[in-house]
Amino acid sequence: MSHASGDRAIAAAHSRGSRVSAGRATLALFAALAAWFVPGIGHLLLGRWGRALVFFCAVSGLVVSGYLLRGNVFAPHSGDPFGTLGFLADAGTGIFYYFSRFFEAAGPDVSRAAGDYGTRFIAAAGVVNLLAVLDTIEIAMGRRS
Amino acid sequence: MICGAFMLISSALRLSHLGAMLLFALLVSLALASLSQRTRAGGVKYVLWSFALFVLVGLGVAWLLYPISR
Numbered sequence: 001m002s003h004a005s006g007d008r009a010i011a012a013a014h015s016r017g018s019r020v021s022a023g024r025a026t027l028a029l030f031a032a033l034a035a036w037f038v039p040g041i042g043h044l045l046l047g048r049w050g051r052a053l054v055f056f057c058a059v060s061g062l063v064v065s066g067y068l069l070r071g072n073v074f075a076p077h078s079g080d081p082f083g084t085l086g087f088l089a090d091a092g093t094g095i096f097y098y099f100s101r102f103f104e105a106a107g108p109d110v111s112r113a114a115g116d117y118g119t120r121f122i123a124a125a126g127v128v129n130l131l132a133v134l135d136t137i138e139i140a141m142g143r144r145s
Numbered sequence: 146m147i148c149g150a151f152m153l154i155s156s157a158l159r160l161s162h163l164g165a166m167l168l169f170a171l172l173v174s175l176a177l178a179s180l181s182q183r184t185r186a187g188g189v190k191y192v193l194w195s196f197a198l199f200v201l202v203g204l205g206v207a208w209l210l211y212p213i214s215r
Contacts, residue, residue: 050179054176055179057172057175058172058176058179059176061168061172062172065160065165065169068160069165113162114160114162114165117162117165117169120169121169124169128172128176131176131180132176132180135180
């Protein structure tokens with residue numbers, strides 16, 4: 001094989017590689033957005049049924065228990081750094097964040113310990129879902145089995 | 146109607162502090178096991194260990210804080 005044909009073969013392999021990695025990146029982005037919006041859907045799209053079920057049950061169980069305990073759901077513009085952190089954690093629950101006003105019609109009640117626990121449950125659900133989003137990206141990029 | 150059903154469930158399901166801790170420990174242990182373990186056997190072992198440690202540490206901290214709680 002001449003040097004020119006060898007160079008062409010290497011260039012073609014690089015081109016194929018960059019197309020594959022671009023495809024993987026698109027899949028990872030799509031799966032990550034889906035995983036954030038509905039817990040477990042990202043893993044479901046990647047064919048990880050068991051893990052999808054575990055994440056959906058864990059996140060929905062935590063967030064619904066948090067609502068039942070009348071935990072506080074942080075608004076986007078609280079004007080306070082802890083409130084902003086709380087909002088970021090709560091927003092991690094995806095679609096459940098938008099259900100909060102519907103399910104907590106009576107509003108939060110943090111005057112009791114149960115309401116305070118509920119606030120932690122909702123924040124923990126968001127953090128667990130964000131970890132699931134990162135796991136989805138790793139799987140989609142082929143870095144994890 | 147769904148909101149009413151949810152309120153009904155909410156009033157029926159009154160979690161005690163211990164019940165809330167057990168539920169939290171179980172759900173978080175399941176999620177962490179799913180993230181960190183790739184085999185079923187490893188996952189089950191991780192859930193059991195994580196759940197037990199959550200509960201033991203929770204009870205330990207509760208007893209440590211008991212003298213200053215009243």
